Amino acid sequence: MRVLLQAPLVFLRLFYQSVYLALGQVWANKTRSILTTLGIIIGVASVTAVIAALSGLRAKILTQFESIGTNTIFISPMRPDRGPLQHAPYWSIRFLPEHFDGMLDHCPSVARFGRQTGVGAYTVSHREKSVENVRLRGIEPACHQIESRKVSLGRPLSVIDEMQMRQVCIIDPKLQNDLRLDRDCIGQSILIGHNTFYIVGVLEARPESVFGGGDQESSEIFIPFKTSFKMRRYLWVGVLAESKSPEVSDEARAEISFFLRRTRNIKPGEPDTFRVDSVKNFLEIFDEIARVVFMVAGGIVGISLLVGGVGIMNIMLVSVSERTREIGLRKAVGAKKSAILTQFLIEAVVLCFVGGLFGVGFGQLLTTGIANIPNIELDMSFIPLWAIGLAFGFSGSVGIFFGMFPAIKAARLDPIEALRHE
Amino acid sequence: MPTIAAETDKPVIQPQNDKSVIKLKDVKRVYKVGVERIHALDGISLELNENEYVAVMGASGSGKSTLMNVLGCLDRATSGYYGLDGQDTTKMSDAALARARNERIGFVFQSFELLGQLSALKNVEMPLIYSKNGWWTRRKRAINVLERVGLGDRMKHRPNQLSGGEKQRVAIARALVCGPSILLADEPTGNLDSKTSEGIMELFDRLHQEGQTIVIVTHEEHVANHAERIIQMKDGRVCSDLPANRDLVHKTAIQNNVRGEQS
Numbered sequence: 001m002r003v004l005l006q007a008p009l010v011f012l013r014l015f016y017q018s019v020y021l022a023l024g025q026v027w028a029n030k031t032r033s034i035l036t037t038l039g040i041i042i043g044v045a046s047v048t049a050v051i052a053a054l055s056g057l058r059a060k061i062l063t064q065f066e067s068i069g070t071n072t073i074f075i076s077p078m079r080p081d082r083g084p085l086q087h088a089p090y091w092s093i094r095f096l097p098e099h100f101d102g103m104l105d106h107c108p109s110v111a112r113f114g115r116q117t118g119v120g121a122y123t124v125s126h127r128e129k130s131v132e133n134v135r136l137r138g139i140e141p142a143c144h145q146i147e148s149r150k151v152s153l154g155r156p157l158s159v160i161d162e163m164q165m166r167q168v169c170i171i172d173p174k175l176q177n178d179l180r181l182d183r184d185c186i187g188q189s190i191l192i193g194h195n196t197f198y199i200v201g202v203l204e205a206r207p208e209s210v211f212g213g214g215d216q217e218s219s220e221i222f223i224p225f226k227t228s229f230k231m232r233r234y235l236w237v238g239v240l241a242e243s244k245s246p247e248v249s250d251e252a253r254a255e256i257s258f259f260l261r262r263t264r265n266i267k268p269g270e271p272d273t274f275r276v277d278s279v280k281n282f283l284e285i286f287d288e289i290a291r292v293v294f295m296v297a298g299g300i301v302g303i304s305l306l307v308g309g310v311g312i313m314n315i316m317l318v319s320v321s322e323r324t325r326e327i328g329l330r331k332a333v334g335a336k337k338s339a340i341l342t343q344f345l346i347e348a349v350v351l352c353f354v355g356g357l358f359g360v361g362f363g364q365l366l367t368t369g370i371a372n373i374p375n376i377e378l379d380m381s382f383i384p385l386w387a388i389g390l391a392f393g394f395s396g397s398v399g400i401f402f403g404m405f406p407a408i409k410a411a412r413l414d415p416i417e418a419l420r421h422e
Numbered sequence: 423m424p425t426i427a428a429e430t431d432k433p434v435i436q437p438q439n440d441k442s443v444i445k446l447k448d449v450k451r452v453y454k455v456g457v458e459r460i461h462a463l464d465g466i467s468l469e470l471n472e473n474e475y476v477a478v479m480g481a482s483g484s485g486k487s488t489l490m491n492v493l494g495c496l497d498r499a500t501s502g503y504y505g506l507d508g509q510d511t512t513k514m515s516d517a518a519l520a521r522a523r524n525e526r527i528g529f530v531f532q533s534f535e536l537l538g539q540l541s542a543l544k545n546v547e548m549p550l551i552y553s554k555n556g557w558w559t560r561r562k563r564a565i566n567v568l569e570r571v572g573l574g575d576r577m578k579h580r581p582n583q584l585s586g587g588e589k590q591r592v593a594i595a596r597a598l599v600c601g602p603s604i605l606l607a608d609e610p611t612g613n614l615d616s617k618t619s620e621g622i623m624e625l626f627d628r629l630h631q632e633g634q635t636i637v638i639v640t641h642e643e644h645v646a647n648h649a650e651r652i653i654q655m656k657d658g659r660v661c662s663d664l665p666a667n668r669d670l671v672h673k674t675a676i677q678n679n680v681r682g683e684q685s
Contacts, residue, residue: 010554017551028539329535332496333549333596334524336517415496419535 022347037355039308044359049366050297056381075239080271095237107255109248113241114142126179138228154201170201175219249278309402316406328418341411348403356395444470449502462488464658477646480655528597530607536581543577587618
């Protein structure tokens with residue numbers, strides 16, 4: 001029993017002693033250690049920076065989706081990748097508003113949906129002020145709720161506006177400012193193209209977005225969906241829908257697909273001529289891309305760690321040969337083979353860990369640098385804890401792998417020969 | 423472990439007993455160089471008792487270094503029996519030999535072999551790191567033994583801040599720190615001037631008086647004269663094994679013979 005207890009204790013003592021000695025060695029040869037671990041440092045720094053950038057991007061996208069609503073489902077026409085419609089003109093596969101009539105009755109997982117159109121860019125004027133290139137969108141009232149864009153002044157578009165095809169609009173605060181409208185501009189009229197519209201509401205400022213209409217330069221005007229067909233006869237229709245909860249978003253997607261295939265007369269076996277994407281779906285796509293990026297980066301970093309590991313092995317071999325007498329002495333005073341092996345192995349691992357530590361430090365610097373580059377969407381970059389664990393895990397295994405050979409070489413030295421070594 | 427006697431002028435009672443520490447029976451060590459077989463040790467039989475003070479002498483190539491390595495468990499005998507403290511070392515595993523070196527044998531080398539980046543204290547502590555029981559008390563024991571060799575005020579110094587004699591004292595302290603059954607010194611004064619050598623030899627004498635078994639390998643007459651028993655080696659064999667005073671007589675007799683033949 002005592003022997004059983006003593007074995008791990010002896011190892012722990014040896015371990016502590018080896019770490020102590022190894023740190024002493026690293027400290028004694030500061031320049032050499034840093035230069036040796038440069039490969040590890042660069043490898044670890046780059047891998048942590050890449051992971052930080054990716055997870056920052058993911059966090060950013062996630063917050064944006066949250067502002068849209070995680071239940072949101074986007075439906076848009078798409079050419080199938082096979083079948084006779086593969087090269088069909090886009091116009092022939094466009095959505096018609098009536099494709100969606102009665103969708104809520106047939107799709108139990110869908111809470112609400114709203115059709116919308118992009119009418120195009122118009123010049124908007126009020127008295128003598130005019131603003132060019134304002135994007136005009138026709139929306140059904142449900143789109144407001146799905147996009148969760150709050151109206152800060154006035155009211156949102158209503159079903160009655162829709163039914164009566166009223167010439168009313170909602171503007172964003174930037175336009176209100178640019179047109180020098182009154183603070184309370186509800187009820188005032190503006191000219192969109194040559195048509196007069198009455199302002200019924202002002203939106204909150206749009207949040208920044210990584211995808212879809214991220215530019216803050218142009219303003220937006222929202223008019224009722226049916227009214228937009230008075231502006232132009234033929235329009236692109238897209239649909240925003242919302243599932244009842246994020247859990248049923250896959251069911252909602254399936255139901256919508258099923259419903260649309262029927263209303264669009266797609267025969268069994270023919271491919272879909274539209275796509276239905278949920279936020280979850282987008283995140284999955286992003287994760288897929290992120291994984292590929294991570295694999296590529298991981299490959300490069302792997303090579304860097306390999307080179308770094310060879311450097312470690314080289315310096316450990318040098319260390320073994322220049323400390324041959326020390327090894328001989330240690331053996332003469334009673335160090336077992338295993339003790340010498342542990343000492344040199346731990347020295348290699350400590351060296352790698354020092355590299356890993358510096359690497360994570362540099363990675364943090366890189367990440368801070370990335371996060372502070374203006375105009376790219378990486379300002380939320382951070383190094384997740386698991387990445388730090390990964391970095392240390394990797395550098396530790398490099399240390400063990402490449403330190404093994406020199407350590408075995410040291411352990412096998414004959415003490416008499418070693419003590420005679422010059 | 424022998425007690426620490428700080429004042430050497432006190433009459434020390436020598437523990438007189440004939441317990442055998444080392445027992446060699448027909449030990450041979452054969453090196454193979456190509457097809458040639460070199461008998462570095464050619465059938466040595468020896469018995470060393472506790473508290474003996476032995477000098478091994480011989481010309482270079484006489485096998486005294488090999489004997490030292492075999493005695494110190496650094497090397498294995500090719501054939502024969504080597505008993506250390508009654509245990510047969512020829513059948514021991516490498517790990518057991520390492521433990522024997524740690525617990526039973528103290529080495530003192532000609533070139534000190536101190537670790538340059540460690541203080542004297544750390545150097546002395548070093549063998550205890552590898553010992554089974556000494557780890558927790560290593561600091562205390564190292565201080566103790568450094569004071570015993572007269573370096574109580576030099577503990578924090580590094581080897582390059584110490585003189586040659588002090589370095590050898592640190593090395594002796596390191597050899598003693600595990601409380602070995604036998605102290606093996608390989609030319610301990612070889613790198614020292616005669617005055618410092620005398621100091622080191624006085625230290626050995628004192629350790630002997632305190633009950634330490636000591637084996638010194640040397641080719642210097644005045645060093646060997648400190649010992650109580652002198653073993654002369656030649657061509658891997660023991661050619662004479664006599665108490666120091668008789669050895670002197672023996673030697674003068676041989677010399678006289680040689681002179682007689684020459685004249």
